[in-house]
Amino acid sequence: MTAINALRTSTSGLNAQAQKLAGISNNIANSSTVGYKRVDTQFESLVLEGTSSGATALAGTAAHNRVEISKVGQVQSTGIDTDIAVNGNGFLVVNEESASGGKYLATRAGSFRPDANGNLVNAAGYYLQGVQLGADGLPVGNMGDNNLESLTTVNISNTSVASSPTTQMTFWANLPSAETAYASPPPDENSFVSSVDYYDALGTSQTLTYRFTPVVPATTGTDNTNQWILQVFDSATGSSTEATGTDHLVGSVQLEFWPASAGANLAGTLKSVSDDTTTYTSDGTGASTTAASTTVLDPATWGQSGTTDAKGLYDPKTGKLTLKVGAGTTGLGTTTDLPISIGPLDSISGVTQLAGSYTPVKVEKDGSAFGLLERVSVQDDGKVIATFSNGQSRAIYQLKLAVFPNADGLNPVRGDAYEMSREAGAVRLLTAGEGAAGTTSGGALESSNVDIGTELTNLIETQRAYSSNASVVRTADQMLEEATNLKR
Template sequence: MAFQQGLSGLNATSKNLSIIGNNIANANTYGAKASRAEFADMYANAINGAGGSPIGIGVNLASVTQRFTQGNITTTESGLDLAINGNGFFMLDAGNGSRVYSRNGQLQLNEAGFIVNSAGQKLLGLAQGNTNGTDPVPVRLPTGGIQPQQTTSIEMEMNLDSRVGPPATTPFDFTDSTSYNNATSTTVYDSNGREISLALYYVNVAPNVWDVYATANGTDFNAGAPIVDDLTMLSDGSGIDTGVSALLNSFAIPAIPLGNGNSTEPIANIDLDLTGATQYGSPFGVTNLNPDGYAYGTLIGVNIDKNGIIKATYSNGESQEAGQLLLANFRNPQGLQPLGGNGWAETYASGNPLRTKPGEGNAGLLQSGALEESNVDLTAELVSMITAQRSYQANAQSIKTEDQVLQTLVNLR
């Protein structure tokens, strides 16, 4: 009697319902991928005689495959959350030399400064200063501060008013505003990162000719002499007359008392770049005043751009690259082995991982402050559940019918 077919149908449909239930259970799991059951019919013999019409003996579950299609991307409030828009997997160090591959970008910093997932597995990428390599290591952010940098140059763009003449009072005295035409200020830093307020004063000494004086923390450190002597502008106002101007390209700031028994460290050389200066018949204005150097800063945030470059930002306004993330691609993602915990392991069927920087080759781009949702289509899964339920009922009915036929035969006596 044909109980075999109905029984195999019940087993296969039961497994299909388990797969559908698992999909529905993970509809809200970030980075999860839906699975589907693939069935195959069964026959008692593989080779049939000519013109034979064999009757199948049922169905079996041939395989369970996952659909690695893109899930929707939703924004979050965490800057360490990452979504992959396109192909690829995050690489994670699971310990003991093993690696896990995941699409779930729910990440955080651990106490040692490593970027990890909720299971404590470390995110892999390229270390700071080695972003041209391909050998991934656990990404570790600098948990300490950024060391101060002494100012060595100042870049300026400004317009000097060609309509003005020499100031009413001479010689220059920074305490007397009638002894200079205009002034501006900026902050420079010594080797310990201590701030020094640098004021620059512009004095017209003749048509198209200017002197530039400076003070540091209110101290005339250059003994009343200009740090730029006879800066000569072109008569059309378009820039500096380099053939005439006696531009002093650098100056030094000695140790400046701080008023508490301490003093700043001397700065031996600061290059002053005035090549962006103009002299037109319009008011004085500074459009760019950009000294380098900065004070000591503590880590306040981390940002990861679409190409996986990690930038650490500090309390002093500076930022530094701290490495770059890598993605892994596989020739056959269907061959990956699900491990649970939103992770997969490579297998012989999947092939070796191809490590790629985000945005290169067929690797997708990253989106910071976002997560990839599950690609489970809840509506489709519910419809599939109804279909599987009907299939289960039909297979059960075939067994019931066979039982009734068998009972009729038993009663023939």
């Protein structure tokens, strides 16, 4: 190798080490950048010519910077609901424009915040993309799962309120068995009353009032009747101010329970009853009167008798009493069927008559009142969950993760995002946690994959290599100077 070649080779070394230094400086500068992927510098030797005998003409080295896209960083919790980190394989899909008319990009920089219009946008100005879900939890639209055009910008201001009507209710209570014995005066008819709120189609809170009245014998020395009258009153039906006013009555059925002699498996549960009439006192004065609604109905037609004022339809197999509620102040408005589970016959699951006090043991209902959006969070499966002030929550978007055969083949662009390229392979959109896709973590971010200790070590090595190449340049220069001085 001549001195000229040595000079050129060392110069290429200086350029290569300078390029590596640029990558190191960029890594150190972005050591705290969310989702940043470090630059790794690789070197290759250059040969101008070579022969089969091994003679070569060396020409130095060249440096190539590669971004370590597939190398993940540490996931750290931030406590901010709209921050998103990807655990494992895959990228969040973003768009340069909020209207999804721009270029789709992949990123793992998940520091998203709502803008003035409610669109989730990260620190680099890219808009988060997802599949919009309807109130039923199903995707809005019909496009394929692997189609980028099926994605839309995640917007949280379009889901500001929510309400849903009550469509089912459960009311189980234990009725004190001693109350169906003879008593003078008998128990007041309002001794065993409970109220349960429900929601109509507009999200307005209404109230059902349950009143249990024991059927007591007319004379002393008679066995307990083990019978009760259940009346249900609806605040959305009728206009009287009293909750148990007759114009509010929407349900009226008679219940009979198995006595203790029926054995442990039946005692205290609802039983089939015979067709007769009983008497009970409703005015609290001790006078026994026969009430029209006390006709004991056949189990197959409870609540359907045309000869009594019984209301509601009871199904002894399912144990549900279906009432028509919401008839308005006149009682002639549009009603809604509301099935209420009070328990099937011969079952401990439902209304019972056992020793002890009157106790509602299970009260459940669905539906919700009017509510405002309070927060948005992201689950492990990529669902964006909206939580409302009424305590209800539902999924409003499904995030898809972009998965590539060769993620390192993506083209880096500004803002720690990547363009999809032929070298990366065809993109697949997968639900988080399925197949090759990783999971998503809400309230967390992926930190830079840069290790400061490694970069400082590389910095020292680069400095030494640069200095060594510079020494070769000085030596080659001295040799050329000596050759020039030979003619003197």
